[in-house]
Amino acid sequence: xxxxxxxxxxxxxxxxxxxxxxxxxxxxxxxxxxxxxxxxxxxxxxxxxxxxxxxxxxxxxxxxxxxxxxxxxxxxxxxxxxxxxxxxxxxxxxxxxxxxxxxxxxxxxxxxxxxxxxxxxxxxxxxxxxxxxxxxxxxxxxxxxxxxxxxxxxxxxxxxxxxxxxxxxxxxxxxxxxxxxxxxxxxxxxxxxxxxxxxxxxxxxxxxxxxxxxxxxxxxxxxxxxxxxxxxxxxxxxxxxxxxxxxxxxxxxxxxxxxxxxxxxxxxxxxxxxxxxxxxxxxxxxxxxxxxxxxxxxxxxxxxxxxxxxxxxxxxxxxxxxxxxxxx
Numbered sequence: 001x002x003x004x005x006x007x008x009x010x011x012x013x014x015x016x017x018x019x020x021x022x023x024x025x026x027x028x029x030x031x032x033x034x035x036x037x038x039x040x041x042x043x044x045x046x047x048x049x050x051x052x053x054x055x056x057x058x059x060x061x062x063x064x065x066x067x068x069x070x071x072x073x074x075x076x077x078x079x080x081x082x083x084x085x086x087x088x089x090x091x092x093x094x095x096x097x098x099x100x101x102x103x104x105x106x107x108x109x110x111x112x113x114x115x116x117x118x119x120x121x122x123x124x125x126x127x128x129x130x131x132x133x134x135x136x137x138x139x140x141x142x143x144x145x146x147x148x149x150x151x152x153x154x155x156x157x158x159x160x161x162x163x164x165x166x167x168x169x170x171x172x173x174x175x176x177x178x179x180x181x182x183x184x185x186x187x188x189x190x191x192x193x194x195x196x197x198x199x200x201x202x203x204x205x206x207x208x209x210x211x212x213x214x215x216x217x218x219x220x221x222x223x224x225x226x227x228x229x230x231x232x233x234x235x236x237x238x239x240x241x242x243x244x245x246x247x248x249x250x251x252x253x254x255x256x257x258x259x260x261x262x263x264x265x266x267x268x269x270x271x272x273x274x275x276x277x278x279x280x281x282x283x284x285x286x287x288x289x290x291x292x293x294x295x296x297x298x299x300x301x302x303x304x305x306x307x308x309x310x311x312x313x314x315x316x317x318x319x320x321x322x323x324x325x326x327x328x
Contacts, residue, residue: 013055017051017052018052020034020045067105068105069316071327072087072316079325082301083307084309085308085311086109087316088102088312098312102127102311103132106134107132109285110135110216116145118145118214119208119211119212120147120212120214121150123150124218127218128161129166132173132216135173136173145176146171146176146208147167148205148208149167149180149272150212151181167179167180179208181271185252186266186270206271206273214285215283216287219297221292247298248293248297250306251272252270255300259305284308286309287310287311288310288312289312291314
């Protein structure tokens with residue numbers, strides 16, 4: 001009978017869609033469980049749920065949360081080439097709580113844009129970690145995404161914040177697959193780097209990374225008087241970093257205040273997906289916490305290095321003040 005859904009009369013369709021909607025929304029069953037119950041596919045169940053909404057059987061009311069600053073979000077949409085922007089109201093919220101709440105907002109946004117064929121490129125850091133950590137596994141078993149590594153390993157002091165661990169966790173959250181890029185982020189020797197990039201396993205991973213339609217990344221900025229994190233410190237002196245006009249780093253590259261990737265040798269040592277492919281990615285989601293990243297975020301926005309911004313009120317206001325954009 002279910003295989004002849006299109007041949008049902010309207011009353012029969014309504015009865016079926018009501019049952020499916022009740023199981024999904026009220027009984028909290030996954031689409032896989034519903035598909036098993038009806039001896040059908042998850043994709044048919046997904047279609048039925050959408051039909052239930054289209055026919056008015058299911059009505060969803062969204063109560064706007066006061067933890068988002070929609071006024072600032074609208075100002076950013078008006079002034080920057082962004083597909084979307086999310087600004088957390090973080091007055092009187094400690095740094096770690098800001099990270100967690102931004103992660104939750106980021107996870108909710110990611111859930112809205114993913115599809116079963118999504119390829120999600122993952123960078124590294126606390127902001128990316130907090131998004132992935134907030135994804136509910138049970139709610140997403142039907143979305144079999146692929147998580148990929150966009151550039152090589154950073155070799156951070158805390159491995160759980162590095163790309164390989166984050167990729168595995170993201171894939172697990174969506175019952176999906178993952179693909180590592182088994183190489184360091186930078187290789188100093190040009191001859192060795194070119195040889196490694198041509199290795200079949202490495203080359204395949206890079207080519208797969210070019211197919212990503214979503215990228216999750218943090219933005220590196222200045223801390224105190226230094227731009228250089230421990231990632232860059234080992235390359236200072238060897239890659240003309242001292243004379244660069246960089247204000248931030250993203251995708252393993254340093255960029256200037258206008259968002260241009262700096263023409264320095266360090267940026268040419270990267271093992272990973274090229275910038276042209278990255279900039280063609282549909283969703284380039286940048287997650288930013290901390291006013292010390294104001295200049296870096298402005299550069300990333302001006303250069304269209306990201307087209308979705310997830311940040312907090314303090315950073316948003318700091319950016320608008322720096323650019324003399326009225327927000328009162």
